[in-house]
Amino acid sequence: EADIYQTPRYLVIGTGKKITLECSQTMGHDKMYWYQQDPGMELHLIHYSYGVNSTEKGDLSSESTVSRIRTEHFPLTLESARPSHTSQYLCASSETAMNTEAFFGQGTRLTVV
Amino acid sequence: GENVEQHPSTLSVQEGDSAVIKCTYSDSASNYFPWYKQELGKGPQLIIDIRSNVGEKKDQRIAVTLNKTAKHFSLHITETQPEDSAVYFCAASFGNEKLTFGTGTRLTIIP
Numbered sequence: 001e002a003d004i005y006q007t008p009r010y011l012v013i014g015t016g017k018k019i020t021l022e023c024s025q026t027m028g029h030d031k032m033y034w035y036q037q038d039p040g041m042e043l044h045l046i047h048y049s050y051g052v053n054s055t056e057k058g059d060l061s062s063e064s065t066v067s068r069i070r071t072e073h074f075p076l077t078l079e080s081a082r083p084s085h086t087s088q089y090l091c092a093s094s095e096t097a098m099n100t101e102a103f104f105g106q107g108t109r110l111t112v113v
Numbered sequence: 114g115e116n117v118e119q120h121p122s123t124l125s126v127q128e129g130d131s132a133v134i135k136c137t138y139s140d141s142a143s144n145y146f147p148w149y150k151q152e153l154g155k156g157p158q159l160i161i162d163i164r165s166n167v168g169e170k171k172d173q174r175i176a177v178t179l180n181k182t183a184k185h186f187s188l189h190i191t192e193t194q195p196e197d198s199a200v201y202f203c204a205a206s207f208g209n210e211k212l213t214f215g216t217g218t219r220l221t222i223i224p
Contacts, residue, residue: 033211041200041217043157048211059114090156098208099145099164104156
């Protein structure tokens, strides 16, 4: 079983609020990722990190930001939530070695009202 | 960059029958092709993967085939069971590059 955790599982919040989605892994993985999953199932990469102090934007433009101060922790922040941010957010991690499995957390379902 | 197409988007199969999901990729350098299963309320989980030096891999009722010349790979599930109902994603990558996922297939097993 994957040792990667996301909190909260569900979040309903008002427009304009600042939110942080937490993601932690205990596997010592250098690579970490954030995906946004729309109701149509498709996974969109919004941020990734290959190690401490390394963050990159993914394929889908996002107003969120991320930080990687510690290997095990990769939080995602929205400074001012909007209804368009309503979605499922999935965090994942993998080893540095080539062609290795990505482990996913259970996701945070965010609803902005 | 890599582009992965996945078909079909939805698939309904009678329990006990076989299910096949197909993916094509664009970057001939890609050499790693995993398949993930996502159950309701959970994150995707790896079920099988194949590397470019292998044409076929099997794990109990699940098998994956790879055709590098045609740049496509397929997931085969035999003797389907209700617990196989889920969303399945294919993916491709090269070396240390990040995975590129397909658009997903919602598989429903009809009892």
